[in-house]
Amino acid sequence: MSDPNIPTEPPDPIRRGFGLKDQVRAERREAYYSPLIEKIRQAGNRWRIGGIELRLAREFGFCYGVDKAIDFAYETHRRFPDRRIFLTTEIIHNPRVNQRLIEMGVHFLGGQYAGRYGIEDVTAEDVVFLPAFGYEVQLLERLRGIGCITVDGTCGSVVHVWKRVERYAREGLTSIIHGKWRHEETVATASHVAAEGGKYLVIFDEPEATMVCDFIRTGEGSQLLAEKFRRAMSPDFDFSRDLERIGVANQTTMLSSESLAIAGMLRSALEARYGSEGIEDRFRMFETICTATQERQDAVQEMMADPPDLMLIVGGFNSSNTGHLCEIAAHHCPSYHIEEVDCLISPERIRHKPAGGGAAIETKGWLPARRPLSIGITAGASTPNRVVGEVIERLASWEEK
Template sequence: MTSPATHVQGKINLRRPDIMEAVQAQVMSHYRSELVERIRARGHEISAGGLTVKLARQFGFCYGVERAIDLAYAARKVFPDRPLYILGEIIHNPEVNDQIRAMGIKFLTGSQKDADMEDLRPGDIVIIPAFGTDVATRRRLEEIGCQFVDTTCGDVMSVWKRVRQYSREGVTSIIHGKAWHEETKATSSQARAYGSGHYLVVYNLEETDYVCRYIVHGGNKEEFLRKFAGAYSEGFDPDVHLEVIGVANQTTMLRGETEEVQRRLRNAMIQKYGEANLHRHFRYFDTICGATQDRQDALEKLLEEPLDLLLVIGGYNSSNTSHLAEMGEARLPTYFIKNASKLVSNKLIRHFNLQRQEEIETRDWLPDGPVIVGVTAGASCPNNLIEDVIRRLFELRGISVQELLAT
């Protein structure tokens, strides 16, 4: 019996209309929210009993996340009796990953992994998450003879293309990102995959300035390598490999910060080599994810409106969600929560503290009397979780959302 999926060099293609149509109802039942759609239709705002909730114009699942989830569901539908594996979290949202696990898809990494790479056999089906995977891991799976359901986001692959181009041209990739993040690990591996290219990951502007000073004035090589331990390629030498650089980025970083990283590095190269020679020493391409930027822009507009506090919903290890929380924290009381259960009462909320990297408790967070609450969510947060939070907010004021929508 022929499988409805097609196979090309180990990659399984599930994006046939008949297959994808068959999984839509299941995906929608798990993650869709009628309430959120009704609020959108009402101008992204709902009010009752002195409580007003304002939704950002863009929030929640992006196309890349929707595609990754669709493909994982499709894999289970097409291969109902086959063992399915996934390299790690499909996206950074605990509820979604729990749902994937509940479908019998075994995780190969993480704190709740169900299997090891050593368990894989030729022909086994492995799902590659939306972040992609590093070159070495993919090659190992190919050597085993595994088949792939590749859900890597197209925006991530665009960055890979740039990094590979840098590598072929002998340009060192300076990647603005988090060296420990799955996406940045996958991206940095591209620099070494098709040549002898090098990379260096910078996390923030402080690290960028350190690199800029080294470019212009030189410095202590051993100190440099200690500072960036785990964030550069094997054999990287700052005295050699910072002479010709190209900027790339983790797609979920703040656009403004990535642009500033690029600007500071560009200026350092001008100082070192002169503007007339800049083209020989510096490259830059805009590779910020469009959906990430849309959500940041929408939050910026929401923050211009009168708000008493902001709720940011999403997985605590989600990079794009963390940046939304940072934007809010710079302007008003902001609470980063992963689901409605964190709204314990109108006197107590449990939320993630970005500075301490842990969940904390805050009391008296929801003011009495009239209050305007802004709500946004990261690109990996499904609408049903947003609905749960909105319902909980009104419940804390003794208001039934169903009664409210009936008016």
């Protein structure tokens, strides 16, 4: 009898778990759970180590989308013990989680963990897992053509963005996506716009939005823009034609205050060019920052009402939402985005990614010697509690000497 969990023809992605959550729980807990974090949470998110007071953000760590994707990947691994399992790219932006999947025998087809296999090696006998960020439409079509089993770990909040931009495309609006043009989620979102026959332009920050708004107001400088945004727009994007009616959406993990500011700038520019009458037809905005990102940003903002002496923000260096948590905190106190416990090299030296981006650097003299000292801690939506717990244990090992 055929397995009802595995579609036959056409091979649509499997989007529901296999009912094996209980069977993978222990394995998952072993990899990501931290009893210390549990203890600190129960103690009201405050913890004392010698002269250091630790303050944990009210919300941090794994979000619902990451939880679901990891469960689903573990279940897939359990469900298909005799098949090769591939991930199209990182399942989420966290080195610990991706390394663990490699140890389990999962192969990566793309991204920084790509090994010896490419998509051309995938056969109908294989299983391909699509990560939490989603997938490009063309990639799914190719997998369908191969006829392999495809398991879709895309977060529901990302699907929500796709629905929004697809609607913009059907209504003839150009999608302006506030995001990073090379981020997996935004690449996938852009492909969904294109698949509906729509146009898109990806804007990263307010300075880029200012350039676009200046063009909308004056109609001048399209060549400069075409060069600047060449990798961040539809292949046949025409600035003079495609910015008359726009709909704004965001990569789910952007800074919400910046997304709102950019939307406001674009709306004002359209009003300046075409007048306020009919603006509802020319401009749409739907904030698609996901709830988990928003809650983690809000929790850091709350902590900054009474800032700690310094802040540690734990998460993958390529994790967009973690980087934004660091940006928020950095306005109020010295803030260090660290990827793993090894980034805490010594009480003297720390390896971290500076707020606002750039490559990881080493900073000396990061941990003040004075006591009492307060340290705030938060973590991005893809960071296991186990990693945060290890960071606290390392601080404790120095303090208790």
